[in-house]
Amino acid sequence: LNKVLGREVYTSNAQIGGSRVMGSNGVSHLIVSDDVRGVASILRWLSYVPASRGAPLPFSTRADTIHRSIGFTPTSTPYDPRDLLNH
Numbered sequence: 001l002n003k004v005l006g007r008e009v010y011t012s013n014a015q016i017g018g019s020r021v022m023g024s025n026g027v028s029h030l031i032v033s034d035d036v037r038g039v040a041s042i043l044r045w046l047s048y049v050p051a052s053r054g055a056p057l058p059f060s061t062r063a064d065t066i067h068r069s070i071g072f073t074p075t076s077t078p079y080d081p082r083d084l085l086n087h
Contacts, residue, residue, distance in 0.1 A: 001016065002008050010016050022028040032038045050057055072084050 001010065013019075013022060019028060019031045023031040030041055032041055047058060072086075074084075
């Protein structure tokens with residue numbers, strides 16, 4: 001916002017709603033309660049990235065299969081796409 005307006009409107013994300021706003025509108029992908037959980041989440045996200053450029057992608061076996069019931073039906077009105085993951 002500061003860059004768009006060309007002047008300093010705020011000094012921290014807390015002044016424009018903080019994680020409550022950033023998480024609900026999709027700016028932040030994850031909100032955690034403390035730094036330890038934050039670091040653990042970062043490490044989990046990094047586990048999906050190859051160890052080095054050109055290295056094979058990390059694989060893990062998952063119990064989730066493509067054969068499962070569908071619990072969410074999109075509507076013609078706007079909806080939160082994250083609802084697709086929660087059903």
